[in-house]
Amino acid sequence: MRLLHTSDWHLGRSFHRVGLRDEQAAFLDHLVTTARTERVDAVLVAGDIHDRAIPPLHAVRLLDDVLHRLADTGIPAILISGNHDSPHRLGSGARLIARAGIHLRTDPADCATPVVLSDAHGDVAFYGLPYLEPALVRDEFAVPKADHAAVVGAAMDRVRADLARRPAGTRSVVLAHAFVTGGRPSDSERDITVGGVAAVPAALFDGIDYTALGHLHGCQTLTERVRYAGSPLAYSFSEAGHRKSLWLIDLGPAGEVHAERVDFPVPRPLARVRGRLETLLTDPLLAPHEEAWVEAILTDPVHPDEPMARLTARFPHVLSLVHDPERTDPASPASYAQRLSGRDDRQIAEDFVAHVRAGQGPDDAERAHLRAALDAARVHRSTP
Structure with missing residues (x-):
């Protein structure tokens, strides 16, 4: 079965205040053309389809147009929501749209309900794990700790339980939107560290024939069976060295994976x-x-x-x-941006407390209050 894996379209996004409507339309044209000419059996979109929960009208129209065009080709498409998407808005009308072969997976409760497609070698079960914000889905997955590894691990337990009930030889594909250990981030991804450690181990996807990841904007291979497609356009200057592409995946009769990169057009270097x-x-x-x-x-x-x-x-x-002026005094402090580089929101907040209190950082109770406030901000931003 031939699959086309893409992600992180961020429809409606601009680049340093430069609108990208035409460039995004061009990569969607390229996507549909590639799906048709390569005779793919399914298109996989691993989240962050829109750039924000309430996308601009032109972004809504771009998505509507590309879904109609994919439906017209007769090629099924499976899409999950990412941390930039509103799952409720993106998933509106999902059951009706599925009749056209466009399958939207935005509800965490449906992660173990696969889209099943067949080829000459049998069934392939496609499981969609939308972005799982730990504070919002902790109760759904009944995990004792609201962190990313716990909720993704619980979702994958459900996936494996469903897969075990299927006929022997059923192949499996998981779409997930997460920060997986070993991935290389860039400056344009929204931070998801609040609510626990962001990274989840790639081993959570062991036993799955292919895992199509979204969230990180660089196309990269974590293992032969676990890959990021990356964003089709650059959304920060940290991506200047990226080769923007999608994955063309051939899934063999016993789950063998052959992967080929197909480049997206570069509108301007x-x-x-x-x-x-x-x-x-x-x-x-x-x-x-x-x-x-x-x-x-x-x-x-x-x-x-x-x-x-x-x-x-x-x-x-x-x-x-x-x-970034040349430093004539090697002992002088680094710039503010350099001092913050690599530090998450919690560390920055605690450092600020120490700064305004002459070096006295927060105690355990104050750290708990800071974490609670940051988690509340994360939940508020993720709630539609």
Whole structure:
């Protein structure tokens, strides 16, 4: 069975205030064309279809159009909701839409109810695990601890229980939206660390023939059977080195996996250029980036006059300007952004308490209050 694995469309998103409507329409065209020319048996979309819970009208229309086109080809599609999606809005009308071969999996309670497709070698059961916010689904899965590994593990227990009841030789595919250990993040994914440790071990998906992951925006292979498709477009300059693609997966009669990457069209390349302003304006080695979307990192000790206007004369598509002055004193403290790099919301909040109290950090009770407040903020943001 041939599968096309994609994820993280983020319909409605912009890139540094530049609208991406045409670029998103182009990658959806490419998706439908690839599905048709490669004669795939199913399209898998592993979450973050929209960029926010209430997407703009043009994003709703883009999704409606691509689903109609996939239905017209007769190719089934299976989609799950991600942490950016509103599961209730995305899943509205799911049972009716399923009659057209478009299967939306947005309710955690349905994670063990597969879409079953067949080929000459038998059945393939597709299980959709939408994004599982621990604080919201803890009761559904009756887990003692509201963290990501616990709820995903409980969902996978249900999947395996259902799979065990199916005829011998039934192959299995799981769609999941999660941060799996070993994945490499970028700057454009929304943080999901509040509510417990974000990463879940890849071993939770052991025994599944193929796991189609979404959430991280870089296409990557964790194991031969566990892969991220990544986002089809770059949504931050940290993705400048990404090769944007989707996975074409051939699932053999005994569950063998053969994977091939199919590149998405690049609307405009990304480039990060670094140096003093005068160097960026004159260095001939930077000529290949003159038509790219550019992030300029200025290292001038003193912020130069009108840097954006001057840079635009050479790089008309410069979108981001960062001032990271050269440090003449190696003992001087790092920038605020550098001090925060790699720290989660809880650590930042606790550091702030220590900063305003002359070095005295929060005690155990105060840490508990901070965690509760951050969890409440997470739940509020995830609730439609």
